[in-house]
Amino acid sequence: MRLFRLLFYYEYLHFKASRGLLLLTGLLLAAGLYGIYYGTAEVARQRQHLAELPDLGRHQVAELQAKFPGPADAGEVGYYHQNYALHHPTAWAGLALGQRDVNPYYLKLRLLGLQGQLYASENVNPTKALSGNFDLAFVLVYLFPLLIIALGFNLLSSEREQGILPLLLAQPVSATQLVVAKLAFRLAVVLGLGVLLSAVGLAWARVPLDGRVGLWLALGGLYCLFWFGVVLLVTAWQRNSSFNAVALLGAWLTLVVLVPSLLSVYVAAARPVPQGLALTMQQREAIHGGWDQPKAETMRRFFAQYPQYRDTATIRERFVWRWYYAFQYLGDQSAAPLARAYAQGQAQRHALAQRLAWLSPALSAQLSFNALAGTDLPAHMAFQQSATRYHDALRAFYYPFLFKKVPFTHAEYARLPTHSFTSPSDTSAAWAGLGQLLLSTAAVYALGLALLRGRAVQSR
Amino acid sequence: MxxxxxxxxLRKEYPGKLALKSLNLQLAPGEVFCLLGQNGAGKSTTINLFLGFIAPTAGAAYINGLEVARHPLDIKKHLAYIPENVLLYPHLTGLENLALLSSLAGFKYSENELRDYLAQAGLPPEAASRRVGTYSKGMRQKVGIASAVAKRAQVLLLDEPTSGLDPKASNEFSELLQQLSGQGTAVFMATHDIFRAKEVGTRVGIMREGELVDVRPTAALNANELEQLYLTHMQ
Incomplete structure (x- = not known):
């Protein structure tokens, strides 16, 4: 232990004397703080939008009340009135934005067919979307390994290349003890930085202090440990610093960029999913076809689903709202198998990506952070399901007015269903990711230590 | 004794090359053995085998009765090593480098004690607190010598230790070796310097192509005879 403390202290002296490493560590600290700012600012912006939507809804109601001063036809109100399905972020979302920037965090729903509205989103700046999120999870998953590489690429080779190693190894100290102490100091620097940034991020995002904090720290810590294991493995190879740097950057490129990209391509090919556009087209085809269908046939099919409205009067007019909404509903029904296939396909893709994530600890960590923050694909799909139920509730609210010919008075606006959804943290997915990271880390350390012990350390 | x-x-082979051919040698405490030989003769290989930096192909090296290959850490408590070119951490001072090396050896010295060791090795007092990056080769060599002395080792392994030292410093180093030898420290020194070998050695060995071809007590030869003997073996 005395020896370890001594080597650890001298590593501190070496670190303090290295301006490049100090600068890099400072840069990463700044990047982490910016990531926290970026993520929390983005979530604050989304919260602000979500908070403004009820006001917007009230403003629209006032406009409708002005447009229809007396009792109105519910069909007309339902056509114009926009209802908002809201996907509130968790406190964690600011630390790992996940898919919250690419998927809509609110939906404008009218009484029309659902499928055409479920996949509609606001236009986004494609350049901004291309650059992706710069949140704390991004800094931890993508940039921390680069600091670890910068700290570790010359772990033992620097002493060998500077010619200091023979004098060190002529003392009663083994190369393994040297490497372990060097790794431990670097690990302390990186973990210290990670914990500091996480603490700042947790406080800034006002994350509740519960078990998930430990899970976040464990994921980040284990991910860093994995990369130190890669450093150990390359160090045990006992090549020069240039080789180590190239090997480690190659590992970073492979595990952080290449493997996730290839997995994405493979998952897309292995689990084909109909596009949201195809769903919308299918529904639109059905709806537009509805205009040309005999009304009696449309209503017969609708009443099969809603027998409680079967006794309404036969439609003889050229246009009535209840017929219009009936074929809107049937449009959704025709697209229902495709919608189910889309949802199932997305879920299967995500499940497959999670299963294969052990091939890339970066992917595993990213998926786990997103799951913990409730910003992953399943969270968005849960929001879509919740929005679907909300649309069903809107139909259930409006249909009695439409089919029983009840006038829609101003008082009814206040009784309209409202929606709010907050996706919970998926801690089980995060735990599964932690397990994958644990296995990858154990494997890389076992290999590195075996290689280090199996090969005599070259002092020159 | x-x-x-x-x-x-003790034998060391590399693919296609015999680096050391069955060396048999014994050094008693207080003895100074100087190994002469051309570059590539096997002098550094012998030292590396005693340090445990390389594994022997056959035979064994022993320090204080411990087999080097079996006790790689224990034997280093008994020996000190000065390479031909002492290289240290350039961003640390001479004092800090010496403190590191002596602490690794298990000694905890005060700053004054460390300064004394550096002064004993001939390093100017004002240089001790300067970064080693500003040192000359000779000054670094003196820090290496100080680390060896501070380790109070029973065996000194020296690989061209006076390389880079000026004549005065070399002479002081010879005096230091004689002093350590008098205290019972065994010295194994690889060198090209025949006159230094004659001056400090109790025995001298000549190595050629990995083989120890001659061993003589230095008392039996004067410097010229030793030089003649060396040149004869090198022909």
């Missing part, structure tokens, strides 16, 4: 350093049929 049992030998403090011993080689028994």
């Amino acid at each position: 049992p030998p403090i350093l011993e080689a028994r049929d």
Whole structure:
């Protein structure tokens, strides 16, 4: 232990004397703080939008009340009135934005067919979307390994290349003890930085202090440990610093960029999913076809689903709202198998990506952070399901007015269903990711230590 | 008296090259053995085998009765090593480098004690607190010598230790070796310097193409005879 403390202290002296490493560590600290700012600012912006939507809804109601001063036809109100399905972020979302920037965090729903509205989103700046999120999870998953590489690429080779190693190894100290102490100091620097940034991020995002904090720290810590294991493995190879740097950057490129990209391509090919556009087209085809269908046939099919409205009067007019909404509903029904296939396909893709994530600890960590923050694909799909139920509730609210010919008075606006959804943290997915990271880390350390012990350390 | 350093049929082969051919050698405490030979003769290989930096192909090296290959850490408590070119951490001071090396060896010295060791090795007092990056080769060599002395080792392994030292410093180093030898430290020194070998050595060995071809007590030869003997073996 005395020896370890001594080597650890001298590593501190070496670190303090290295301006490049100090600068890099400072840069990463700044990047982490910016990531926290970026993520929390983005979530604050989304919260602000979500908070403004009820006001917007009230403003629209006032406009409708002005447009229809007396009792109105519910069909007309339902056509114009926009209802908002809201996907509130968790406190964690600011630390790992996940898919919250690419998927809509609110939906404008009218009484029309659902499928055409479920996949509609606001236009986004494609350049901004291309650059992706710069949140704390991004800094931890993508940039921390680069600091670890910068700290570790010359772990033992620097002493060998500077010619200091023979004098060190002529003392009663083994190369393994040297490497372990060097790794431990670097690990302390990186973990210290990670914990500091996480603490700042947790406080800034006002994350509740519960078990998930430990899970976040464990994921980040284990991910860093994995990369130190890669450093150990390359160090045990006992090549020069240039080789180590190239090997480690190659590992970073492979595990952080290449493997996730290839997995994405493979998952897309292995689990084909109909596009949201195809769903919308299918529904639109059905709806537009509805205009040309005999009304009696449309209503017969609708009443099969809603027998409680079967006794309404036969439609003889050229246009009535209840017929219009009936074929809107049937449009959704025709697209229902495709919608189910889309949802199932997305879920299967995500499940497959999670299963294969052990091939890339970066992917595993990213998926786990997103799951913990409730910003992953399943969270968005849960929001879509919740929005679907909300649309069903809107139909259930409006249909009695439409089919029983009840006038829609101003008082009814206040009784309209409202929606709010907050996706919970998926801690089980995060735990599964932690397990994958644990296995990858154990494997890389076992290999590195075996290689280090199996090969005599070259002092020159 | 049992030998403090011993080689028994010590052999080292590399693919296509015999670096050391069955070396048998014993050094008693207080003995100074100087190994002469051309570059590539096998002098550094012998030292590396005693340090445990390389594994022997056959035979064994012993330090204080411990087989080097079996006790790689324990034997280093008994020996100190000065390479031809002492390289240290350039961003640390001479004092800090010496503190590191002596602490690794298990000694905890005060700053004054460390300064004394550096002064004893001939380093100017004002240089001790300067970064080693500003040192000359000779100054670094003196820090290496100080680390060896501070380790209070029973065996000194020296690989061209006076390389880079000026004549005065070399002479001081010779005096230091004689002093350590008088205290019972065994010295194994690889060198090209025949006159230094004659001056400090109790025995001198000549190595050629990995083989120890001659061993003589230095008292039996004067410097010219030793030079003649060396040149004869090198022909």
